[in-house]
Amino acid sequence: xxxxxxxxxxxxxxxxxxxxxxxxxxxxxxxxxxxxxxxxxxxxxxxxxxxxxxxxxxxxxxxxxxxxxxxxxxxxxxxxxxxxxxxxxxxxxxxxxxxxxxxxxxxxxxxxxxxxxxxxxxxxxxxxxxxxxxxxxxxxxxxxxxxxxxxx
Numbered sequence: 647x648x649x650x651x652x653x654x655x656x657x658x659x660x661x662x663x664x665x666x667x668x669x670x671x672x673x674x675x676x677x678x679x680x681x682x683x684x685x686x687x688x689x690x691x692x693x694x695x696x697x698x699x700x701x702x703x704x705x706x707x708x709x710x711x712x713x714x715x716x717x718x719x720x721x722x723x724x725x726x727x728x729x730x731x732x733x734x735x736x737x738x739x740x741x742x743x744x745x746x747x748x749x750x751x752x753x754x755x756x757x758x759x760x761x762x763x764x765x766x767x768x769x770x771x772x773x774x775x776x777x778x779x780x781x782x783x784x785x786x787x788x789x790x791x792x793x794x795x796x797x798x
Contacts, residue, residue, distance in 0.1 A: 688712055688714070688720065688723055690712065690714065690751055690752075691715075691753055691754050691755065691781075692751060692752075692753070692754060692779055692780050692781040693752075693754040693778075693780050694780065694781050694782070695780040695781075696780075696782070698777075708747045708748065708749045709721075709734075709735055709738050709747070709748050709749070710722075710749045710751060710779075711731055711748065711749070711751070711764065712751045712752075713750065713751070713752040713753060713756045713760055713761060713764065714753050714756065715753040715755040715756050716756075717757060717760035719731055719760075721734060728763065728764060728767055731764075731767070732771060735748070735768075735771060736771065739771070739772075739773075747775075747776075747777065748768060748773055748776040748777070749776070749777045749778075749779050750776060750778050750779065751779040752778065752779075
C-alpha cells in the first residue's frame with residue numbers, strides 16, 4: 647500500500663467585487679436622496695439677517711411652512727391653505743414620539759399680514775416657539791439659518 651503525501655490545501659479567497667458594487671450603489675442612493683430632500687424647499691428670497699446657525703436636528707425634524715411673496719402657503723412644495731396647514735401640524739403635534747419644531751420660510755417681499763395670520767394660527771394651536779428662516783447676511787437665499795422668533 648502506497649501512502650500519498652497530502653495535497654497542499656488551497657488558500658481560501660474572498661471575492662470583494664460584489665461588496666464593492668453594493669457599497670457604490672448605496673453611496674449613489676444616499677447622494678440622490680440627499681439631493682431630493684434639499685429640493686423639497688422652494689427657492690425663496692429669504693430675509694438677510696443674522697440668526698442662529700441651522701442645526702441638523704432642526705432640519706430633519708422640522709415642520710417647514712413656506713410663504714411666497716404673494717402670501718401663498720405651501721408645505722413640501724405643495725400649495726395648501728392655512729386651514730390645511732393647521733390640520734397637518736395638528737397631526738404632527740399629536741404624535742408624542744416626535745419633537746416637532748416649526749420653521750417658517752417667508753419670502754422677504756411677503757406682506758406682513760400673511761405672516762401675522764400664520765403666527766396667530768400657530769399661537770391658537772399652542773405653538774409658542776417657532777423659527778423664522780433667514781439667509782446669512784453675506785450669503786444667497788435658501789435655508790441657511792433660522793432666526794429666533796416666538797409668536798407675537
